[in-house]
Amino acid sequence: MKGKILWFTGLSGSGKTTIAEKVKTILKQNKKILILDGDDVRKKHNKHLGFTPEDIKENNRLISEMCLNEIENHDFILVPVISLLKKVGKMQDKK
Numbered sequence: 001m002k003g004k005i006l007w008f009t010g011l012s013g014s015g016k017t018t019i020a021e022k023v024k025t026i027l028k029q030n031k032k033i034l035i036l037d038g039d040d041v042r043k044k045h046n047k048h049l050g051f052t053p054e055d056i057k058e059n060n061r062l063i064s065e066m067c068l069n070e071i072e073n074h075d076f077i078l079v080p081v082i083s084l085l086k087k088v089g090k091m092q093d094k095k
Helices: 016-027 038-044 053-073 086-093
Strands: 004-010 033-035 076-082
Touching (some): 004 016, 016 033, 038 053, 038 076
Parallel strands (some): 004 076, 033 076
């Protein structure tokens, strides 16, 4: 049976990782759980990527590939990552 991927999105500092860690604690009983935190993955594997909208999109794409590679080995993969919102992008463009 394939595992499940839970994707937590939001703005930077909104508590995505904290929520993912709490969910991991709740689900942990006899389950194999992997957290692929967007910031951690960027630091370890995607150092060339920053926080531009294009880089965030690419980091998330690479994380989704990692999920597909790991899905058979875990019951749950929790993925807290920054989301790209059109509204936020438009606000940043005006600065």
